[in-house]
Amino acid sequence: MPDDFEDRAREALAQPKNVGEMNDADRVGTVGSPDCGDMLRMWLKFTEKDGKKVIDRASFQAFGCQTAIAVASMATELLKGKTPEEARELKPNELSGELGPLPPMKIHCGQLVEQALKSALDGTEAPSKPPVETLAGKLQSASSGKIKIVPLDENSND
Ligand code: FES
Numbered sequence: 001m002p003d004d005f006e007d008r009a010r011e012a013l014a015q016p017k018n019v020g021e022m023n024d025a026d027r028v029g030t031v032g033s034p035d036c037g038d039m040l041r042m043w044l045k046f047t048e049k050d051g052k053k054v055i056d057r058a059s060f061q062a063f064g065c066q067t068a069i070a071v072a073s074m075a076t077e078l079l080k081g082k083t084p085e086e087a088r089e090l091k092p093n094e095l096s097g098e099l100g101p102l103p104p105m106k107i108h109c110g111q112l113v114e115q116a117l118k119s120a121l122d123g124t125e126a127p128s129k130p131p132v133e134t135l136a137g138k139l140q141s142a143s144s145g146k147i148k149i150v151p152l153d154e155n156s157n158d
Contacts, residue, residue, distance in 0.1 A: 001098055005106075008099050009070040016069055018059040018076035021134070025059075029119025030135065033112050038064030040072060041135050042116040044079075055079045055087060060116070061135045067109035071096045075113050084121050090114070 002008050022028075025043035032039040040062045047056035058076035062069045074097035079087055092110025093101045095117070102110045 005100060005103055009067055012070040012073050012099060013066050016073040018057070018073065019061065020059055021061065022057065022059045027120045027123050029116050029122065031112060031115040031119050033064075033108065035108065036065070038062070038068055038109075038112060039135060040064055040068060040112050040116040042072070042076070042113075042120045044120045046084075049081070052083055055082050055084070058117075058120075060113075063135060064112060065109055067102070067106045068112050070099055071102070071110050071113045072116070074099055075117065079117070087117060088121055090117070 002011060022043035022045060024045060026046050027044045028041065030039065030041040040060060042058060042060045044055055045057040046053050048054070058079045060072040060076055062072055071092070075090075075095040078095070078097045079090075082090075092107055092114050095113050096102055096110055
């Protein structure tokens with residue numbers, strides 16, 4: 001891993017993990033930052049392990065800065081196997097995983113991921129069946145099509 005945070009984030013962005021809608025999710029949560037206008041949606045799928053409910057998989061879609069995407073990629077990996085209670089305790093600097101501590105200017109990007117996770121854990125939105133409105137659709141309807149949306153490559157989801 002590179003020494004510099006920006007380089008590590010760039011490396012994570014080159015191959016983001018767990019990008020895209022999860023059709024069999026148990027929970028989904030969406031948040032937006034009023035400060036920068038970025039949005040993040042996270043899906044969670046639970047399973048049972050040793051009699052405990054744990055996160056089996058997590059995925060995300062983001063319309064946000066590169067740091068938010070890099071942190072969400074790291075977070076969705078390290079959430080696997082965590083109980084909802086353990087996941088709820090994770091702070092932005094922990095969710096960033098191998099990226100390391102977030103620079104002060106980027107803390108709110110990690111907080112966007114933290115809030116999306118909490119929103120999903122709280123089940124503030126219905127599971128994705130019937131399909132929830134896509135983040136792209138939500139943004140486009142809010143902006144009357146004035147925002148250009150570039151979808152993430154879902155093929156890089158491994
Ligand atoms: Fe908005 Fe990073 S600048 S989440």
